[in-house]
Amino acid sequence: MNSLLRIDTADTRSQATALTVTGPVDLANASVLEQTVDEALNHHPTVILDLTGVTFCDSSGLNTLIRLRRRAQHSGGELILAAPPPQMMRMLRITGADSVFTIHGSLAEAWQTHPASGTPPTE
Numbered sequence: 260m261n262s263l264l265r266i267d268t269a270d271t272r273s274q275a276t277a278l279t280v281t282g283p284v285d286l287a288n289a290s291v292l293e294q295t296v297d298e299a300l301n302h303h304p305t306v307i308l309d310l311t312g313v314t315f316c317d318s319s320g321l322n323t324l325i326r327l328r329r330r331a332q333h334s335g336g337e338l339i340l341a342a343p344p345p346q347m348m349r350m351l352r353i354t355g356a357d358s359v360f361t362i363h364g365s366l367a368e369a370w371q372t373h374p375a376s377g378t379p380p381t382e
Contacts, residue, residue: 263282263283263287263288264280264281264282264283264284264288264291264292265279265280265281265282265312266278266279266280266281266291266292266295266296267279267281268299269309269366270366270370271303272370272374274303274304274305274336275303275304275305275306275307275373276299276302276303276305276306276307277306277307277308277309277341277366277369277370278295278296278299278306278307278308278309279309279311279312279366280292280308280309280310280312280313281312281313281314282312282313282314283313283314283315283316283320284313284315284316284317284320284323285315285316285317285319285320286317286319289319289320289322289323290323292320292323292324292327293323293326293327296308296327296338297327297330300327300330300331300334300336303336304331304334304335304336304337305331305336305337305338305339305373306327306331306336306337306338306339307339307340307341307366307369307370307373308324308338308339308340308341309341309342309366309369310340310341310342310343310344310347311341311342311344311365311366313343313344313347314344315346316343316346316347316350321350321351321354321356324338324340324356324360325356325359328359328360337361337373338360339360339361339362339363339369339373340360340361340362340363341362341363341364341365341366341368341369342363342364342365342366343362348362361373
């Protein structure tokens with residue numbers, strides 16, 4: 260595992276889990292993100308990624324997010340992005356990916372808009 264990328268579980272509510280991503284999401288460690296989120300999708304159809312701590316994201320990181328979004332959708336879930344930093348948001352806009360992802364300004368906003376079924380938001 261690349262020590263520069265850290266992924267932690269922030270919260271889990273019924274059918275959804277939130278993961279915090281810290282560090283660069285690039286060619287060197289996009290596979291770590293893919294494996295971690297893929298494992299989370301095995302247990303929770305909806306995954307929210309809190310991207311506040313992402314320091315850099317390249318095209319391999321973006322491609323990984325797009326693959327993970329497809330996997331979530333195929334299993335009846337969703338991959339939600341929360342608080343992408345400005346550089347990442349520019350890349351999402353330039354590529355048009357901002358129109359295919361559900362994007363929120365913060366993790367709290369993501370939970371308010373997509374509360375887990377049967378579980379009221381606690382934030």
